[in-house]
Amino acid sequence: MPSIRIPYTSPFPVPRVIPPSAQELPGAIAALTEFLTSAKTTGSKRGTVCLTGAGISVASGLNDYRGIAGAYIVNKSFRPIYYNEFLDGHAFRKRYWARSYVGWPGLRAKGPNSVHHLIKRLGELEIFRSVITQNVDSFHQIHPSLPTVELHGFLRSAICITCGTYHPRDEFQDQLSALNPAWADFVNQMIASGAISTEDPTIQKDRGLRTNPDGDIDIPGASYSTFRYPACPTCLRKPPTLPNGQQGRIDIDQDGAWLESSDAGILKPAVVMFGEGIKTEVKDAAEAAIDGADRVLVIGSSLATYSAWRLAKRAVDMGMPLGILNLGGTRGEEAFFERISGEGKERTSVRINLDAAEVLPPVVKAIESQRSGKN
Numbered sequence: 464m465p466s467i468r469i470p471y472t473s474p475f476p477v478p479r480v481i482p483p484s485a486q487e488l489p490g491a492i493a494a495l496t497e498f499l500t501s502a503k504t505t506g507s508k509r510g511t512v513c514l515t516g517a518g519i520s521v522a523s524g525l526n527d528y529r530g531i532a533g534a535y536i537v538n539k540s541f542r543p544i545y546y547n548e549f550l551d552g553h554a555f556r557k558r559y560w561a562r563s564y565v566g567w568p569g570l571r572a573k574g575p576n577s578v579h580h581l582i583k584r585l586g587e588l589e590i591f592r593s594v595i596t597q598n599v600d601s602f603h604q605i606h607p608s609l610p611t612v613e614l615h616g617f618l619r620s621a622i623c624i625t626c627g628t629y630h631p632r633d634e635f636q637d638q639l640s641a642l643n644p645a646w647a648d649f650v651n652q653m654i655a656s657g658a659i660s661t662e663d664p665t666i667q668k669d670r671g672l673r674t675n676p677d678g679d680i681d682i683p684g685a686s687y688s689t690f691r692y693p694a695c696p697t698c699l700r701k702p703p704t705l706p707n708g709q710q711g712r713i714d715i716d717q718d719g720a721w722l723e724s725s726d727a728g729i730l731k732p733a734v735v736m737f738g739e740g741i742k743t744e745v746k747d748a749a750e751a752a753i754d755g756a757d758r759v760l761v762i763g764s765s766l767a768t769y770s771a772w773r774l775a776k777r778a779v780d781m782g783m784p785l786g787i788l789n790l791g792g793t794r795g796e797e798a799f800f801e802r803i804s805g806e807g808k809e810r811t812s813v814r815i816n817l818d819a820a821e822v823l824p825p826v827v828k829a830i831e832s833q834r835s836g837k838n
């Protein structure tokens with residue numbers, strides 16, 4: 464069965480705290496250190512798989528749009544685009560790419576924060592053996608030697624729906640600038656005014672900018688109908704064969720913009736949109752990461768997406784210890800912890816309702832000093 468990305472808008476349970484001493488920072492540090500260092504090395508199962516979500520990118524200036532109560536706190540009227548809308552609608556795509564065009568420079572200017580660096584360090588210490596992330600910001604690229612599955616894809620590329628070729632988002636951005644000079648002027652003004660780079664939503668709102676975590680910005684009153692986007696360069700060079708055996712048709716205007724008379728060569732962001740299936744190889748890689756680990760630590764995720772929740776459930780179903788380090792409730796946590804806690808199982812789960820940026824630095828220090836004491 465394909466894994467489809469669907470939004471989850473129900474309220475989350477009240478976060479648990481396990482063990483009770485993890486209510487305060489020192490107890491949380493001790494509990495997480497023990498959880499991470501007591502992973503077994505038996506057979507092929509080794510170490511911890513780290514599952515991350517939007518919560519760890521907040522400190523990079525990306526909004527965690529669900530917030531701790533699970534509501535859309537940044538922009539209540541924001542509704543993500545669905546895959547079928549993107550696929551079927553030229554107008555939807557114009558709107559999507561216009562907003563994405565304005566949002567990209569701000570996202571591009573942001574980068575990994577201390578939590579990403581600590582995850583990298585835990586990889587070097589061989590505590591983490593792999594990472595599964597729901598984030599599309601590519602910040603986990605700072606640890607290329609720690610294998611990372613990007614469950615929901617990534618914004619750094621556009622992908623052709625017809626031929627599957629990836630194209631760098633930066634080059635695509637330049638093409639959008641060339642095709643939409645008035646928008647390019649607007650974006651340059653916004654960059655100059657600091658509206659795009661600021662993390663202060665009040666300043667952004669003063670300039671009519673509202674952001675959401677997909678790197679997308681709302682411009683109230685702006686018309687998207689004249690926005691132009693390019694066709695896939697690969698399909699343009701060599702018209703593709705469609706699933707029905709016919710040759711795909713790609714029409715462009717005098718500047719190279721995709722025209723509605725085409726039936727191929729549409730570029731989409733290389734993220735898994737809502738309503739879109741996760742690629743089989745990505746789903747398999749994520750499951751293999753879980754199956755090959757001894758335990759799972761969730762950091763900065765409410766597990767709101769089914770695909771991520773399902774991976775945590777998979778681990779619990781296999782009897783693996785589960786840790787959750789997340790500020791705010793996490794989908795299904797009551798059921799998870801009821802099953803793995805209880806008499807004699809105290810050390811098999813950790814639930815910390817604190818900020819990872821606060822808890823992880825002393826945990827990494829503690830593990831480092833344990834290691835140097837042994838050497």
Ligand SMILES: [Zn+2]
Nearest residue numbers: 623626695698
């Ligand atoms: Zn193509």
